[in-house]
Amino acid sequence: MNFTLSRRKALLAMLASTLSAGSVRAADAFPSRPVRLLVNYPPGGGTDIMARVLAEAMRDDLGQAVVVENRPGAGGAVGAAEVARSAADGHTVLVTAAGFVIGPSVLRSPGYDPAKDFVGVAQIAIVPLLVVVPPTSRFKTFQDVLAAGRRGESLSFASFGNATPSHLIGEAINHHAKISMLHVPYKGGMQALPDIVAGSVDLGLLDAVSMTPLVQQGRLRALAVTGPRRLPALPGLPTLVELGIPFDAVGWHGAFAPAGTPTAAVARLNAAFVKALARPDIHKRIVEGGSVPIEPPLTPAQWTAQARREVGQWAEAARMAGVEPA
Template structure:
């Protein structure tokens, strides 16, 4: 019988050292309530997505899945909080693209988006849309570029803040087309709308979630959409690349856990969240809101690589433009 005990000890050591033990140890996850931290106020795109997912995970896991809003500092307060939590799967962050931009536009951060977190999965891309008033002479990107080359800094574009994805997309258009359009920052998408509609702004770059209904109702004219594909909600609006500006980086909503999470647990969270996202009901809601669900779904490794690439791309644009958000 001694040999059996020795064999059991050897197998136990093997599983621990190889990481297989963690896979077995996590089979009872979750055994208590799970918290999704949204680093923005209630009612925004990330909050809406989080509440949709939490309700479905609640049903799947038979455990409470609570959404907690920790807003402030462009999402940095909530992100910092999550970065300091145990990597046990019970607290994670559901955030958006400004998270990837933060290192380039804030001089002091108490976390590193790559080193302090484990990327889990992307839930949806959130395209930004270049819009103008319905009676504007700007009907397409060709018109806009021609106007900007003629009037230079008199052509103004609004965004939802310095260093935001919308601001950096506008700066990318300036860099690629060699223009000098003037950026006008606002606090949120809705704040810029009156000035776009009245014509005080030449155009604005705003998030699809908040302005798709206004485009469909004819209150705004869509010129181009960011990303690699057209939106199912707005199939007639060309992408920026299709309009002659080769820029495809797009905003998103995604899930991150604290750094140090085991591969087994990260994969389990990824699979469970992806299963929820794949349900027809959630897919329909994501598309109706102007976002685009991923197809195929992201793996942990795939999303980790893409996120690192986004941090670099957005960071390069921010540094080249001098954008700051301190």
């Protein structure tokens, strides 16, 4: 009897050891197939550009193909909801912008909850927005825009979609400057560009990553930048705060995985993002492209906590701006 009991205990211990070893091997094997970076905005915008730069750098580190796919729509809600429904195994990662944490405040049915359905993987960069006009615009400075608005002239601003930072910041300008610019949403910044250049809209509030090169090439004129500090790439450009608009919220690029993704997989992905972002060529590209690197990098837990705090912060910004859920 005792022999049988001892034998059973030994077999159970062997089984537990085998399962444990299998779990370790499974974690060590991640990723076991291509990793999909799903961008919930159209190709050509700042988020898409950053995802493609990082995907190329991450392939060798992860030992698997890293494929970028675009799922635009509803200010990013379509792609975010798709990732929320994906298998929580680390092989599908959402690469997104700050509109991700804004969506639930301004959309009646976003299809996802950023706090409950996701875990943070890595913050990629801080991404200010630029106030841009065509080089032929009558507006030479941001003060010119405010003066025209205060004279009661009809003005419009392009954003890269409803429920996005560019939309809310434009409404914040209206609120603080006491003007009434008409909001004209587009499905991404690059879709807005032709109308901005043609003068169909008076100005655009678009991400610095995709717009800074166009400003440097003289294809656009920048009037101001969002956020608490000036851009290293455009040091002569004043911030909205400097120009009398007391709103310094700023956008970002970040990566998230579905809730329930194994901690080991999240840590492995975070390490791959951090390693890629530390490469001198990518660091230089982030700075020269109009973004601000994350130094020091955040852990997955830190990034998760920050994103969840921002859900409430942007909800308050939407309320102050008078944006009703659509």
